[in-house]
Amino acid sequence: MLIKPGHRNLQMILWKDSVDGPVQTYKLNTVTYGTTCAPYLATRTIQQLARDEGEHYPLAASVTIRDIYMDNILTGSSDFQEFQKLQLELISLFKKAGISLHKWCSNTPEILNSIPKEEQSRDFHCKSSDQKTIKTLGIIWNPQFDYFSFKTVVNCQTLGSQIREWDEPLSNPIAKEWNEFVSTRPVIQNIHVPRLVIGKGRIIIHGFADASTAAYGAVLYAQSILEEDVSTRLLCSKSRVAPVKPITIPRLELCACVLLSQLLEKVLHSWKRFLHNSRNSSVKRSGQLDYSEVNEAELCLIKNLQASAFQEEIEFLAKSSCNSKKGISWNFMPPRAPKFGGLGEAGVKSFKFYLKRAMGNLKMTLEEFLTIITQIEGILNSRPITPLSEDIDDLEVLTPGHFLIGRPITFISEPNLLDKTENTLSRWQKLTKIVQHIWTKWSRDYLNNLQQRNKWQFHKDNVKLITIVLIKDDNLPVNKWS
Numbered sequence: 066m067l068i069k070p071g072h073r074n075l076q077m078i079l080w081k082d083s084v085d086g087p088v089q090t091y092k093l094n095t096v097t098y099g100t101t102c103a104p105y106l107a108t109r110t111i112q113q114l115a116r117d118e119g120e121h122y123p124l125a126a127s128v129t130i131r132d133i134y135m136d137n138i139l140t141g142s143s144d145f146q147e148f149q150k151l152q153l154e155l156i157s158l159f160k161k162a163g164i165s166l167h168k169w170c171s172n173t174p175e176i177l178n179s180i181p182k183e184e185q186s187r188d189f190h191c192k193s194s195d196q197k198t199i200k201t202l203g204i205i206w207n208p209q210f211d212y213f214s215f216k217t218v219v220n221c222q223t224l225g226s227q228i229r230e231w232d233e234p235l236s237n238p239i240a241k242e243w244n245e246f247v248s249t250r251p252v253i254q255n256i257h258v259p260r261l262v263i264g265k266g267r268i269i270i271h272g273f274a275d276a277s278t279a280a281y282g283a284v285l286y287a288q289s290i291l292e293e294d295v296s297t298r299l300l301c302s303k304s305r306v307a308p309v310k311p312i313t314i315p316r317l318e319l320c321a322c323v324l325l326s327q328l329l330e331k332v333l334h335s336w337k338r339f340l341h342n343s344r345n346s347s348v349k350r351s352g353q354l355d356y357s358e359v360n361e362a363e364l365c366l367i368k369n370l371q372a373s374a375f376q377e378e379i380e381f382l383a384k385s386s387c388n389s390k391k392g393i394s395w396n397f398m399p400p401r402a403p404k405f406g407g408l409g410e411a412g413v414k415s416f417k418f419y420l421k422r423a424m425g426n427l428k429m430t431l432e433e434f435l436t437i438i439t440q441i442e443g444i445l446n447s448r449p450i451t452p453l454s455e456d457i458d459d460l461e462v463l464t465p466g467h468f469l470i471g472r473p474i475t476f477i478s479e480p481n482l483l484d485k486t487e488n489t490l491s492r493w494q495k496l497t498k499i500v501q502h503i504w505t506k507w508s509r510d511y512l513n514n515l516q517q518r519n520k521w522q523f524h525k526d527n528v529k530l531i532t533i534v535l536i537k538d539d540n541l542p543v544n545k546w547s
Contacts, residue, residue, distance in 0.1 A: 268290075415445070460533065479543070504544070
């Protein structure tokens with residue numbers, strides 16, 4: 066790649082043919098490997114080539130912009146004829162810039178047979194006469210069996226923290242650990258990871274995270290399920306070395322969980338784009354995902370998940386068309402319009418009413434606020450609705466909690482703190498006092514609303530014998546009904 070003549074004075078070198086020879090001055094006319102700007106100039110030139118000639122070579126231009134790293138092009142295709150077309154376009158595109166592609170390598174013999182021997186990759190790492198591997202971006206790839214293998218990487222953090230001089234001998238624990246590491250290297254190199262991850266059928270992603278005192282990491286697996294054929298393969302992983310400053314294992318495990326969530330988010334974004342490109346080969350997307358793409362892909366993933374999780378329900382709805390035949394209709398509430406919510410919003414209103422008056426201007430953390438909200442939720446869902454049985458000795462009643470968790474919602478009884486002053490209470494006791502205040506006010510108003518006295522023209526059944534009733538008792542603890 067030639068440099069502009071006006072910039073070549075910045076690449077001047079001194080040269081001598083012999084020790085006693087005269088010093089000569091030369092200008093380097095091309096991009097020189099080793100300079101700071103060389104990677105950018107090389108990459109930028111290739112990208113400009115793809116933009117200039119992309120109209121004539123659309124497949125090659127897309128691959129050149131998306132699948133190139135330094136001087137390596139890593140790409141592929143699921144269709145053999147499309148790959149042949151891509152190969153010819155790549156050769157023609159780079160010939161426009163006077164660049165000849167070489168070191169071709171493929172897992173398909175038909176592709177290699179169409180390439181001259183001198184242009185095929187020669188830097189094979191021969192394990193045996195039957196297996197030849199090639200190193201690509203630090204990963205060893207076996208084209209014949211299409212799997213990846215790895216070389217071990219040494220973590221010198223422990224050595225650097227315990228050794229002061231470079232020639233200082235290792236202590237016994239470190240020397241023992243090093244010998245064990247060296248003995249296990251052949252085992253690691255024998256691990257084979259298939260390149261093809263996605264199989265046919267339904268795909269489930271499994272994530273795992275773990276940590277130790279030395280490092281923490283996360284890994285994702287892709288499981289393909291097609292009837293009775295199930296295959297699980299490594300999708301990707303990420304690891305971090307633990308800080309030099311000692312940290313507890315639980316905290317490191319939380320770091321591993323954060324790493325797993327970040328890895329999963331990145332994979333899902335890439336997966337969304339893959340789903341779109343696989344279904345819309347004529348309109349492929351590249352680059353950063355925009356807002357519309359994320360929403361569209363998220364909707365697609367939700368539909369796929371619903372189709373697999375609610376298959377019977379969807380088939381039933383499709384066959385019976387019950388929505389139209391039985392007159393079932395859905396009423397959606399517009400945003401910021403609680404008056405459309407009916408009884409549901411009435412419960413929310415009562416929740417807000419007592420929460421605002423109990424908390425006032427009190428400042429609290431997010432965890433404390435969530436604690437109060439959860440306890441208020443339990444209070445509202447503990448109200449009695451109807452007896453569970455007709456047995457007069459059975460005082461169990463049906464509550465909203467039965468629909469949520471299958472049983473009544475219970476609370477741990479706390480001492481009454483309503484008469485205590487704020488400056489004598491701990492943080493937990495202050496939260497308990499707020500909950501007790503809300504319970505006292507709400508339960509009293511709730512019972513009063515159950516015994517409203519309407520005008521005489523409305524008929525109302527009176528209390529009869531053997532009828533379960535609620536008794537007003539101001540001394541009951543939170544969530545207890547009499």
